[in-house]
Amino acid sequence: MDFNTYMPVRVITGENCVLENSERLAAFGASCLIITGRHSAKACGALADVTAALEKENIHYSLFDEIAPNPLLSSCYKAGKAAKEAGADFIIAIGGGSVLDAAKAAAIYAANDFFDMEDIYQNDYACKPLPLVVVGTTAGTGSEVSKVAVITNDATMQKQSINCDACYAALVLGDPQYTYDIPRDITVSTALDAFAHALEGWFSKKRNTMAEVFAIHCMRPIFDILRHLAAGEELTPTQRDQMYYCSLYAGMVLSVGTLYPHLLGYTLTDHRGVPHGQACAVFDMHLIEWNEKYAPELAQTFFKLVGADAAEVLTVMDKLIDIDENIRFNAQEIAIYSASWKDNNPKFTLVHGNFTGKDAVALFTKLFGE
Numbered sequence: 001m002d003f004n005t006y007m008p009v010r011v012i013t014g015e016n017c018v019l020e021n022s023e024r025l026a027a028f029g030a031s032c033l034i035i036t037g038r039h040s041a042k043a044c045g046a047l048a049d050v051t052a053a054l055e056k057e058n059i060h061y062s063l064f065d066e067i068a069p070n071p072l073l074s075s076c077y078k079a080g081k082a083a084k085e086a087g088a089d090f091i092i093a094i095g096g097g098s099v100l101d102a103a104k105a106a107a108i109y110a111a112n113d114f115f116d117m118e119d120i121y122q123n124d125y126a127c128k129p130l131p132l133v134v135v136g137t138t139a140g141t142g143s144e145v146s147k148v149a150v151i152t153n154d155a156t157m158q159k160q161s162i163n164c165d166a167c168y169a170a171l172v173l174g175d176p177q178y179t180y181d182i183p184r185d186i187t188v189s190t191a192l193d194a195f196a197h198a199l200e201g202w203f204s205k206k207r208n209t210m211a212e213v214f215a216i217h218c219m220r221p222i223f224d225i226l227r228h229l230a231a232g233e234e235l236t237p238t239q240r241d242q243m244y245y246c247s248l249y250a251g252m253v254l255s256v257g258t259l260y261p262h263l264l265g266y267t268l269t270d271h272r273g274v275p276h277g278q279a280c281a282v283f284d285m286h287l288i289e290w291n292e293k294y295a296p297e298l299a300q301t302f303f304k305l306v307g308a309d310a311a312e313v314l315t316v317m318d319k320l321i322d323i324d325e326n327i328r329f330n331a332q333e334i335a336i337y338s339a340s341w342k343d344n345n346p347k348f349t350l351v352h353g354n355f356t357g358k359d360a361v362a363l364f365t366k367l368f369g370e
Helices: 022-026 046-056 073-086 097-111 117-122 184-202 209-230 237-256 260-272 276-294 296-306 310-320 331-337 357-368
Strands: 010-013 031-035 060-064 090-095 132-136 148-153 158-163 171-174
Touching: 010 237, 022 046, 031 046, 031 073, 031 097, 046 060, 046 090, 046 132, 060 073, 073 097, 073 117, 073 148, 090 097, 097 117, 097 132, 097 148, 097 158, 117 148, 117 158, 158 260, 171 237, 184 209, 184 237, 184 260, 184 276, 184 296, 184 310, 209 237, 209 296, 209 310, 260 276, 260 331, 260 357, 276 296, 276 310, 276 357, 296 310, 331 357
Parallel strands: 010 171, 031 060, 031 090, 090 132, 132 171
Antiparallel strands: 148 158
16 A cells, blocks of 8 residues: 655645734745736735735735736746845745746746746756745645646747646645635636546556545545536535635645646647636546546446446536537647657556557547547
8 A cells, every 4th residue: 555645735724714824924034926817816805815914924025916827937937037036035826726836936936046947847956946825716726735837838838847846835825715706617617627636646557545535535526516517506605615625635636647638638728728627628538438448447436436427427527518619620730739749658658558649649639630
């Protein structure tokens, strides 16, 4: 039994946890840079709570609010430079997965301003990143508790992962109330993203005891919420709370990594603007069917855990996937974007059965080829 794990993040959750734990911020220094997107941190009230907590502790702060969805490496570099110029002792990130991932990169850049922008993908840094405090405002990515940051490389316009212990946050302040007013389309996409993390971890050959425990704990509640959303229902505050905590549990499953639905989904997001959760889900449906064939016992246990048979799981997911049917890629585009899909990619080799780069191209072509 593999019980190995490493997750050096202090996680504090609950209503008003930001204001009630302001003294913890003072431990990181006297000055910080707040990193957000343009609107959501303000709209949900998280930015106001964070600034009130900082003012209570007499911590000077400045704001960098230029992070867009699917952040570019150059934006992260700019944010890191802003932190350096402001003399920030630490960084606070407020937002969804894009903002949290960008802030992880910015914290590295702020402490290593002497290296080239793309050097960050080497996952080896001379100087320790600035301490990072994260305040999540969506319920999907689980970036709060993961050591991964997925950033779009300006040079290739493709997503690349930073994956190292340096990316762990120092403190997570998770108040589910910040997720209460998320629009339906984002709610659906982020819930599908959390479900993807849990089910891909479940079906990974790398799955260990810890990942299994967290997957078991969150898959049924997330699927129940997906059922409600598929029926056109709005989520109650209680369900919003549950979805937020389950996104953290699913984020813990990320310790074993993701499988090919994420890799193929990145192409839909990078080049056609499909929301990340939606992009993963369309390929996760195939992953479920693939494991019915190549890991049937594991698949049957999965269906028992979510409380549904294969037909219902796929039907619910299909109802929630909303991808423009006109999205297509020609053969030349597929050849370019799939050039890195090598057979030895862990997102293929960790799949039960012999899933290869050729299988990935065939699947992508079947679903989105011209």
